[in-house]
Amino acid sequence: MTLPDRAQIIVIGGGIIGCSTAYHLARDHKADVILLEQGQLTSGSTWHAAGLVGQLRSSASITKVLKYSVDLYKRLDQETGLETGWKMSGCLRLATNQDRWIEYRRLATTAQSFGMDMQLLSPQEAKSMFPLMQVDDLVGASWLPTDGQASPSDITQSLAKGARMHGAKIFENVRVTGFEMKDGRILAVKTSKGDIACEKVVNCAGQWARQVGAMAGINVPLQPVKHQYVITEKIDGLSSDAPTIRDPDRRTYFKEEVGGLCFGGYEPNPVGWTMDDVPHEWEFRLFDDDYDHFEQHMLQAIERVPALNSVGVKQMINGPESFTPDGNFILGAAPECVNMFVGAGFNAFGIASGGGAGWVLAQWAIDGEAPLDLWVVDIRRFSEMHRDRQWVNDRTLEAYGKHYAIGFPHVEYESGRPRIVS
Incomplete structure (x- = not known):
């Protein structure tokens, strides 16, 4: 060469x-x-x-960028002849309190202005789309049918x-x-x-x-941060076109993966990787499983999908992702x-x-x-x-922990102060 x-x-x-x-x-x-x-x-x-491929962000331009991704993934295989694993399974976002529900109602209006149809559902309607889910604590859920997942x-x-x-x-x-x-x-x-x-x-x-x-x-x-998720063995009654789920109040997400569930989350005490240079020899490599650290997501996920109590773990993925401040x-x-x-x-x-x-x-x-x-x-x-x-x-570790936080106006970060003063 x-x-x-x-x-x-x-x-x-x-x-x-x-x-x-x-x-x-x-x-x-x-x-x-x-x-x-x-x-x-x-x-x-x-x-x-x-x-997971979600499209809705609070900025119109970023939503446009994400929407473009979906349009591209939908037709790319026809152009290149190579499958993309794109599956328009839709996404349920769950709300367990009134503040989150207000956020979703706002998002639904925003979505309409971007030409996207986001629906607001009752807990029972959400359950009918994902029957394995426990919905006793829900105020409601939002449903975006054009979201999905890909390989x-x-x-x-x-x-x-x-x-x-x-x-x-x-x-x-x-x-x-x-x-x-x-x-x-x-x-x-x-x-x-x-x-x-x-x-x-x-x-x-x-x-x-x-x-x-x-x-x-x-x-x-x-800043590279260690991000973990789990893929389970097959779960009875889980449909292959089950929607992806984001459960931000429990800081977790779920998607169907070969008959099992893939789930992970964003914890408030993340583990950063290195502040030095990232080693070059890191091809297809992962960190060791850290079940102690992941336990917080595991407990939340089991409460949401009780079937996880009795299903085996096929694989745990613990890899670095780069995050910004x-x-x-x-x-x-x-x-x-x-x-x-x-x-x-x-x-x-x-x-x-x-x-x-x-x-x-x-x-x-x-x-x-x-x-x-x-x-x-x-x-x-x-x-x-x-x-x-x-x-x-x-600052990046704080931002990671707030990945699923409700976007209240005028919320300020607390780390790294006082760097700029009047």
């Missing part, structure tokens, strides 16, 4: 975001694109993602194939080792297999994005370097965002500006204090 000596755009990272970006650059912009992956495609955090590795391989079909070149087992720079501009990407001159670089290196950015003097404030992902043109764009820090909803993030990032890299108002995820929202690793770690 010989690497080309030049390309218009180099995408770094072969997870779902990198492959989606390469696909859209090649398909929509006929760009001359090379994608470099240090290991194999999906070998970072993509392969162990749970694969992260399959989608990524399908996007990679689509990228190749449109002329992109993908190279595995090539590690980026540095950049040749002049006046804050990247002239060439240095790799373990030689240098490649380029006009633009898109950093989609996942939990390595911080290190890759640092080689070009860019700050990408990320405010729970929003990172996209856009890095202010410290004129031709590096970043797409990273997806806070465990990279699969839901993958299609849309690749679409806007490709457009951004070509035009030099965002196609939508994406300030909530723009890398320029960060400042000097986000270079402080300890600060980023503390």
Whole structure:
């Protein structure tokens, strides 16, 4: 394998975001694109993602990005001939108190303005859609029929194939080792297999994005956090088209997986991984199971789905996901370097965002500006204090614990104070 000596755009990272970006650059912009992956495609955090695809966020633009993902996943297999595992099973979001119910009523109105049909259900209606569920404590549930689930590795391989079909070149087992720079501009990407001159670089290196950015003097404030979920043995009476469930007051989520349930959650006492560089040799690797830490989710899940009491665990997944200090992902043109764009820090909803993030990032890299108002995820929202690793770690772990918190107005974070004072 010989690497080309030049390309218009180099995408770094072969997870779902990198492959989606390469696909859209090649398909929509006929760009001359090379994608470099240090290991194999999906070998970072993509392969162990749970694969839930929700679309509704409080920002209209981000909802548009997630909606685009769903539209893409629905038809991608027809274009590439590779299955994506996309299943439009719909999503039930459960409310166990009046505050959460107010939030859902607001969301239902928001959804309508985005052209999405979100319905509000009684506890009994929710139970009829997922009979194994205990609903005594529910005020109600919301139902979004167009949400679903997908197979992260399959989608990524399908996007990679689509990228190749449109002329992109993908190279595995090539590690980026540095950049040749002049006046804050990247002239060439240095790799373990030689240098490649380029006009633009898109950093989609996942939990390595911080290190890759640092080689070009860019700050990408990320913290890898250990995220766990369990896949159970087959459960009697669980239908294969059961909806996905988010039970935010119990901090858990569920989806059907080969006749069993896959469930996990966001605990208030998360375990960060490392504040040093993430090791390169982390291909398809996981941490040891940590049942003591996971017990809090297990207890909540059993109360919601009592059948879990008597079913075996097929597999536990404990892998690192990169999170950000405010729970929003990172996209856009890095202010410290004129031709590096970043797409990273997806806070465990990279699969839901993958299609849309690749679409806007490709457009951004070509035009030099965002196609939508994406300030909530723009890398320029960060400042000097986000270079402080300890600060980023503390704030990110707090944001992780609030993943399912009710979005009250004017709620402030408590960690990392007082960094800015009047």
